[in-house]
Amino acid sequence: MSDRIADPVRFIDERTAAAPAIKKALRYLFPDHWSFLLGEIALYAFIVLIATGTYLALFFEPSVAKTVYHGSYAPLRGREMSEAYKSVLEISLTYKAGLLIRQTHHWAADVFMASIVLHLMRVFFTGAFRKPRELTYLIGLLLLFTSLLEGYLGYSLVDDLLSGIGLAIGYGVLLSLPFVGGPLGILIFGSTFPGKGVFESRMYIAHVFLIPALLATLIGLHLALVAARHHTQFRRDRRHTQRRLVGVPMFPGQAPRSLALLLIVAAVLFLLGGLVQINPIWQWGPFEPWLATNGAQPDWYLGWLIGALRLMPSFDVVVGHYTLIPNPFWGGVAFPLLVLFVLGAFPWIERRLTGDRSSHNLLDRPRDAPNRTAFGVAFLTWVFLVFVFGASDRVYVLFGLSYETLLTAFRVAIWVVPALAFLVVRRLCLQLQHADRIEERREEAEQEAEREHAERVRRREPVL
């Protein structure tokens, strides 16, 4: 008798001998905690990015050759512009569903970055990065920074006014690299900015193939490492220990949930793409190097770099009459590298400081590691304040504070506020720990009293 399930299973196993591996995979355990979903959301946003991006690539024209627009958007009709910008106008305004896919792609990128950052915070504050998962953590950091570059390139490809400004600044930062900056800028752009047209196709191949392939590889490695060591878990009750994992198996328990999450992420992204306008490129107009606009805001995940470029005091390394390290290096290169380095080195720094070299499968609650939590909050505050200053034009418009006042205030605040945050958070953690201990003792006492009470009842002694 044929069986709809047994037949394909037999077919596959007879040809691959994979039944044991498949069975193991189906029963892989997932600990049940909402914060574990953040990384999953990033993965699903990545899938949406690949799908929507592939569609966009079918219509996008990676060329800055000049053409004249004769399309449906009246305000730009007759304007000279690049093929690239024109094709994105067509995607947005002429092809049905083009705008939906483009906006969904853009939203997916923003959500992708946001969920990676939140996931990183979860991993940091629960100590999930500790041995034996340092490699998983490092690959995750690489993913974050590679995605940042990927997003920046995608934004820059369009060749509208805003993206051109972003690219001009990127070129300035590239030129600021010590020793190699100038020649490297010429090599990459093929000439001085904005280049003779070769750079667009270089960006394109990087954005649609090289970096996505790298991201996919890193994601694969990241997941393989997670699976090899299994997930970490919180200690919810006595069953959760350092050596025993409690969780819901991939099949049947986890599969429908994960699939539902994938579909929900996609649904939210498409809904955003359909309802909430993002980067209306037809309003910005084509890029020309001699144009700039006030109050231009890049995607949120680049805000911290803009903020750093703005906050950095006017300081160049100058020897004699010659500049060696120009200013954009500090905010555009040194600052993000420092952040990457501190985060990347943290597992080893912590091990040094605490002397704890053992493996950890159980997660800390943030309060359990007051120093780590306090440092994490302080570090996050530092980066966040720089990020906020990247939107200083908005603050300027909102509160009417002058830019100069704001700049001075922020230059002080980015050091003072994190220091305060460290002290306050550390204090808070210790107090929470203290409260936990009191609570534990109270519970123990209660249980003790109950036991005594039960004992008396059993012995039919008079109840007090």
Next chain:
Amino acid sequence: MRAKQLLVTLMALAFGRRRSRDPEQKAREEESPQGRIVPAGEPDRGAELLVVGLLALATLFAAGFIVVYGEMGPTKTLNTLLGVCIAGALACIAAALAVIARRLIVTEEIEEEYPEESPEEQREIVQLVHDSGSRFTRRKLLVGAAATAGSALGLAGLTPVLSLGPLWDTVPLEATPWYRGRRLVDPGGHPMLASDIEEETFYTAFPQGADPENIGSSLVVIRLAPSALKLPHGRETWAPYGILAFSRICTHAGCAIELYRKPRFQPVEPKPALVCPCHYSTFDPATGATVVYGPAGRPLPQLPVMIDPDGHLAAAGDFSGRVGPAWWGVRAKPS
């Protein structure tokens, strides 16, 4: 009406299946040596009905997507409707899955040992490598030779990359299209008359007949009262009638100088200043666009201007310094 019929059909299909399958399942359980793997649970026909309903709704949304795509032109409303349809279909299937996960599947919590290290295998791997290499006697030499060959091959493989652009060439960074006698034209391409340049106004200019996109092309042209000028030594003749021309590209990170305003802070109040909107570098045109505020490290390069016999503006030479963002080794102070 259609939808209802569809629903009924689907329900019939679903329930017919379930009932006919029951005995088979029972037989399987009896056959299996350890009984069930996943614990048994009560059937929940309400939940099944809900799942079918949600899937039907998803079908409607998806069909709606196709209809909307076919019927409407490319407008904002189309975009909205398409987004709502596809999101609706996805969300309905997600909801169906959620119902399945909560009410139709037994969610087990199982325990399992974390994977352990394997010292035995570690040792074997190490031994394997050592044993295999026991016939080599000049290890260092061999490793060195292999590393050299590998690096050489790697370098050779990377060499074609150099065709991407000039290697170690900073000449393009220093080149500008300006030379003595080249006329200034406005964005429309018309030569600019010196007599048309007014104070308190901000003009954009390009070299006549050159590519305006070249980073060294674009200029800001303004006019100040000649008595207000405090240009550096040697530039006395660079600004006839107070007409000044500077490179429009910010020396910080390469944005365009787009603002001409009176800064809010005291020291230069109420003098006009050239401002870059990207990180607010501010330059004082009267002193040769030296930096008065912000992160830029070099003044904006100034272009000496002259007025040719028929009254048009023309360059009297090249810029006072390098255009655009700085790089390692660029001259910081104008020569």
